[in-house]
Amino acid sequence: xxxxxxxxxxxxxxxxxxxxxxxxRAEASYRLMEFCGGHxxxxxxxxxxxxxxxxxxxxxxxxxxxCVLPVGRIDMAIGLARRPEVTLxxxxxLMRVPGSRGASLLKAKAAGADIRxxxxxxxxxxxxxxxxxxxVVFFAIGFETTxxxxxxxxxxxAAKALKNFSVFCNHVLTPAAIQSxxxxxxxxxxxxxxxxxxxxxxxVSTIIGTQPYEFFAEEFGKPVVVTGFEPLDVLQAxxxxxxxxxxxxxxxxxQYVRAVTRDGNAIAKxxxxxxxxxxxxxxxxxLGVVPYSGLRLKQAYATFDAERRFxxxxxxxxxxxxxxxxxxxxxxxxxxECKLFGTLCTPDTPMGSCMVSSEGxxxxxxxxxxxRDRARSAA
Amino acid sequence: xxxxxxxxxxxxxxGRVDLSHGSGGRAMAQLITDIFHxxxxxxxxxxGNDQAAFDVAQGRMVMTTDAYVVSPLFFPGxxxxxxxVHGTINDIGMGGAHPLYLxxxxxxxxxxxxxxxxxxADSMGAAARAAGVPVVTGDTKVVERGxxxxxxxxxxxxxxxxxxxxxSADKAQPGDRVILSGTLGDHGVAVMSKxxxxxxxxxxxxxxxxxxxxxxxxxxxxxxxxxVMRDPTRGGLAATLNELADQSDIGFRLEENAIxxxxxxxxxxxxxxxxxxxxxxxxxxxxxxxxxxxxxxxxAMRAHPxxxxxxxxxxxxxxxxxFVQMTTGFGGGRMVDWLSGEQLPRIC
Amino acid sequence: MNAVLPDGMARVTLSGVSMxxxxxxxxxxxxxxxxxxxxxxxxxxxxxxxxERTLALMREGGVIGSSEMMEALP
Numbered sequence: 001x002x003x004x005x006x007x008x009x010x011x012x013x014x015x016x017x018x019x020x021x022x023x024x025r026a027e028a029s030y031r032l033m034e035f036c037g038g039h040x041x042x043x044x045x046x047x048x049x050x051x052x053x054x055x056x057x058x059x060x061x062x063x064x065x066x067c068v069l070p071v072g073r074i075d076m077a078i079g080l081a082r083r084p085e086v087t088l089x090x091x092x093x094l095m096r097v098p099g100s101r102g103a104s105l106l107k108a109k110a111a112g113a114d115i116r117x118x119x120x121x122x123x124x125x126x127x128x129x130x131x132x133x134x135x136v137v138f139f140a141i142g143f144e145t146t147x148x149x150x151x152x153x154x155x156x157x158a159a160k161a162l163k164n165f166s167v168f169c170n171h172v173l174t175p176a177a178i179q180s181x182x183x184x185x186x187x188x189x190x191x192x193x194x195x196x197x198x199x200x201x202x203x204v205s206t207i208i209g210t211q212p213y214e215f216f217a218e219e220f221g222k223p224v225v226v227t228g229f230e231p232l233d234v235l236q237a238x239x240x241x242x243x244x245x246x247x248x249x250x251x252x253x254x255q256y257v258r259a260v261t262r263d264g265n266a267i268a269k270x271x272x273x274x275x276x277x278x279x280x281x282x283x284x285x286x287l288g289v290v291p292y293s294g295l296r297l298k299q300a301y302a303t304f305d306a307e308r309r310f311x312x313x314x315x316x317x318x319x320x321x322x323x324x325x326x327x328x329x330x331x332x333x334x335x336x337e338c339k340l341f342g343t344l345c346t347p348d349t350p351m352g353s354c355m356v357s358s359e360g361x362x363x364x365x366x367x368x369x370x371x372r373d374r375a376r377s378a379a
Numbered sequence: 380x381x382x383x384x385x386x387x388x389x390x391x392x393x394g395r396v397d398l399s400h401g402s403g404g405r406a407m408a409q410l411i412t413d414i415f416h417x418x419x420x421x422x423x424x425x426x427g428n429d430q431a432a433f434d435v436a437q438g439r440m441v442m443t444t445d446a447y448v449v450s451p452l453f454f455p456g457x458x459x460x461x462x463x464v465h466g467t468i469n470d471i472g473m474g475g476a477h478p479l480y481l482x483x484x485x486x487x488x489x490x491x492x493x494x495x496x497x498x499x500a501d502s503m504g505a506a507a508r509a510a511g512v513p514v515v516t517g518d519t520k521v522v523e524r525g526x527x528x529x530x531x532x533x534x535x536x537x538x539x540x541x542x543x544x545x546x547s548a549d550k551a552q553p554g555d556r557v558i559l560s561g562t563l564g565d566h567g568v569a570v571m572s573k574x575x576x577x578x579x580x581x582x583x584x585x586x587x588x589x590x591x592x593x594x595x596x597x598x599x600x601x602x603x604x605x606x607v608m609r610d611p612t613r614g615g616l617a618a619t620l621n622e623l624a625d626q627s628d629i630g631f632r633l634e635e636n637a638i639x640x641x642x643x644x645x646x647x648x649x650x651x652x653x654x655x656x657x658x659x660x661x662x663x664x665x666x667x668x669x670x671x672x673x674x675x676x677x678x679a680m681r682a683h684p685x686x687x688x689x690x691x692x693x694x695x696x697x698x699x700x701x702f703v704q705m706t707t708g709f710g711g712g713r714m715v716d717w718l719s720g721e722q723l724p725r726i727c
Numbered sequence: 728m729n730a731v732l733p734d735g736m737a738r739v740t741l742s743g744v745s746m747x748x749x750x751x752x753x754x755x756x757x758x759x760x761x762x763x764x765x766x767x768x769x770x771x772x773x774x775x776x777x778x779e780r781t782l783a784l785m786r787e788g789g790v791i792g793s794s795e796m797m798e799a800l801p
Contacts, residue, residue, distance in 0.1 A: 001741055001742050003778060010707075010710055045654075045713060047713045145765055149768045207771075265771060267754055347716075369713065374700060582743060643743040646744040650764070
């Protein structure tokens with residue numbers, strides 16, 4: 001596979017591993033956060049942890065849009081889907097996310113709700129066009145990568161003058177999330193994490209560019225390396241971060257030069273600006289309420305906004321009190337430090353979203369990495 | 380002179396199955412004769428009984444049952460009919476047995492086109508003849524529209540085990556080698572390419588095939604040194620190895636670089652966010668073999684058309700946790716865990 | 728990309744598997760270009776020169792933006 005296999009070459013990986021081992025300072029500890037769920041998945045799937053020296057620790061950040069969706073919003077989606085006239089279209093990942101009282105879209109579907117998995121927002125528009133008697137709602141989630149596709153879906157629906165299409169918008173913003181990790185009253189109370197550097201998201205950065213991260217590097221003195229999502233990209237970025245930490249630099253570097261520029265994708269940003277505006281605040285699972293971190297449809301497009309169209313109220317569901325998704329999303333705790341991990345909470349019986357999404361820290365650890373727990377406890 | 384009974388022919392081209400075809404009357408008899416008997420034709424069916432009689436071999440018999448509910452019914456490289464024949468034969472074969480006879484029962488939805496039913500029956504007949512395993516008895520039911528997804532097929536197969544052979548899931552031991560007969564994921568990806576909501580195009584075809592010839596060659600080469608064989612269907616190789624690990628009270632360690640995957644399958648999985656280790660196969664088997672016989676069994680497999688890409692992909696190890704671990708192409712480690720829920724394409 | 732299709736769509740291929748994606752978010756892409764695809768949309772064009780540069784640096788054990796060239800490791 002061109003532009004994929006080359007970035008998965010095992011020999012180059014070993015070379016990077018040696019290079020990193022050679023450059024880390026023995027007495028220092030390097031805590032690097034990979035923000036994006038795609039990176040969490042790549043690290044787990046390729047076993048990158050095993051190639052790193054013991055004093056380089058990867059912390060999984062909250063860059064998994066499924067993981068940060070609060071219980072209340074899932075409840076609202078399930079409620080919508082239960083309406084007999086509604087056809088709810090959703091990305092596959094959301095089907096098993098637990099809402100309140102163990103409900104989920106998958107269970108609602110089994111009970112008869114018309115819920116359809118789609119691969120692209122265009123599929124949802126097609127369904128609306130093909131079935132004019134149905135109220136088709138697209139359950140939109142994601143960071144800046146999936147927001148332009150949602151914008152285009154609305155544009156297409158408007159162009160086709162569809163009267164039965166709307167979007168339940170849960171799009172969130174990456175810089176706001178990074179900021180909340182580094183600095184916020186709630187986070188301070190719950191336990192701030194010490195992070196020495198960030199592996200910046202790949203897809204998101206193709207859209208927003210590297211420019212938005214310059215603020216964090218400057219204000220908080222942390223290096224950021226925007227990175228591709230192939231495993232060699234991740235290793236190269238780790239080397240670059242180790243160097244920055246050693247040299248006392250805190251710059252934004254672009255490892256993903258083949259797809260990311262400083263300014264990002266102007267067309268995509270323009271589409272988003274046309275249809276969406278900032279919410280004053282939005283609740284994130286695990287991070288609490290974060291100001292100016294979420295998007296909603298502009299008033300001009302209210303008819304495509306499911307919340308206004310169906311007069312939805314935010315129910316505000318509650319997480320299981322023993323669920324540590326919040327602390328795990330912020331990198332303060334590891335999956336094994338959650339009492340529910342592996343007992344009540346497994347991929348088949350997920351209690352929290354970190355376990356449901358294949359990019360969640362808990363799912364990644366359970367599926368790919370828990371054999372290391374046994375080695376650790378035996379040692 | 381008795382007038383010759385007039386029998387109107389079934390309208391295969393435009394006709395549909397209706398409830399009268401399941402009611403036990405003339406319509407049903409005609410459906411069975413004109414479509415099923417014609418396609419599956421053999422001495423037993425020609426006798427027209429509700430049961431098929433045959434002499435039983437000396438020694439051990441094996442029996443298996445399966446149901447086929449694949450959607451879509453027709454996919455590149457096969458259909459529900461050929462799949463039913465191959466899958467049942469393979470379940471028999473995994474016990475090391477030689478398949479002898481099949482039965483097939485059809486649950487058909489009202490309104491199902493006769494042309495499609497004939498196509499499926501003909502495909503089953505061709506598959507059965509090619510494999511040398513006849514469908515000797517069957518049953519037909521028709522249910523109301525909406526109560527079956529076109530057609531469901533349920534089968535039974537029986538076979539005979541060569542004397543002394545006792546392959547079983549609880550027999551794998553630490554040190555045994557794991558051999559895979561060929562590339563992973565072909566069937567699952569071929570079927571998915573035809574699903575409505577995941578439209579992608581590929582030249583890939585399902586690997587659906589009867590494996591009893593390959594199994595016979597393996598049994599001849601390895602005999603008692605074969606511990607267990609299984610075909611990795613739903614849930615893929617991951618499900619199969621996790622099952623075996625539990626049943627034999629062991630773990631496995633695999634080498635990712637040794638596992639054969641076609642570039643198109645890798646690409647489709649990449650595009651959809653799937654892992655080939657979890658995708659269904661219908662013409663592959665995984666065998667756990669005592670170390671001393673691994674080379675000779677592998678050679679026998681590679682000499683067979685259905686085992687050309689066979690490879691040793693790992694070994695069994697001591698492990699009370701029954702983990703299936705894998706050394707990645709990177710030299711790192713990961714687990715290959717059970718599949719959770721249905722394999723859904725990732726988004727992020 | 729193999730073909731540009733009507734309505735802002737294009738056909739893309741990876742190792743013989745092809746699908747239709749929207750190219751409404753990327754400006755000047757044409758047949759022969761490589762794109763990053765996500766949820767049915769092309770998000771960005773892959774710059775082949777930068778891709779080669781990254782690979783070359785990786786092979787030499789180097790780092791993007793680094794002025795020192797690292798010794799090639801066996």
